[in-house]
Amino acid sequence: MDDGFGKWISCSCKFIKELLSENVHVGSFPLESSSLESFTLVFTYNSDPCHFSISGEKLAEISIEWENSQASSSITKSLNAYTPNLKYFKWIGNLLNYQNLGKFMRLEKAHIFLKQKGDEYDFDNAFEVLCSFYRVKSLVLSGRLLRYCSGKVPCMPHWMVLPGCAY
Template sequence: MDFLSNLEYLRLKDVSIKDDDDRFFKWLSGSCTSIKELLLENCLGVNNLIIESSSLESFWCESHDFNDECHLNISGDRLEKLHFDAPIGLVNISAPNLKYLEWFGEFKTRQNLGNLMFLEKAMIYSTTQISNFDVLFDFLCSIRKVKVLILDPIILEGLLEIERELSFISQAKEFKSYNMMNTSLMLLSSHIINSSMLTIWGR
């Protein structure tokens, strides 16, 4: 199927993927050599989500069918936009040029995003109560530089309580959260010395 080499956009919604030995995503990575945008919505049957692409620029994934046994492995030097909202186990992402990150996760197991140096905007939310702040802290420390940082107050207040150095907050030019308690806001003030704008809003 030669046309696949010219495919630039692929959206899969409410489909079942027979993914024995991760063959589907290996096939996708090897055959769709011009793919720029990939969207996966409520896809069933995914064991491991493994994507290696030198052309992919945007990856969007939402699913309630994934679980802690699913692993996510993405490698792409051109990847600039990443939206992920699904239960997941181990995470390894190599996207050094990522600019926009939206992540909704559980932070139960190791999640490695490498070093993100060129983020324009990052939105990080927890979909459950956080039980392992070490995993969350390591995840956030992948953010080396960001212009706009938006954190779920569950994440922020938990991090402030464990009193760690929050370098990923201090270097943000603009910081946003919502429904914060006054005590948390006072603790936060010592970490946002480089931010030119602080926004706190209600739900």
């Protein structure tokens, strides 16, 4: 599927509030919506390149479940998001090759549960995602990710330093 579906939603669905995309195989999925409040992307194995671009002033919730551990690392997969009012963010599974998430200034809750990609965890890429959480009230991380961040980062970001916790 080409980028026509995302463009169609952007142009024709002016009052859409919620969008669930489950195993939609796309090369490119650009989505701009002034009404969208919730976007869920559920994706299992796909060997094709795919690029998602999500933009929305009212978008308050993004949930991503990406299970693609067997895909070749040479196949490019990316996500760009412009969601300045995002409140809830959840990512379960594998990361993509590239995530450009901007700065989440109003984030209330974030969950990051990464799965192993082959023999490795992509923690460097995960740390880039965490740096998007400029302000977050509640952060839930997998234990492995928290141990990685505390062991590899000489000075943890101010939002990750929790009183009474040992790192």
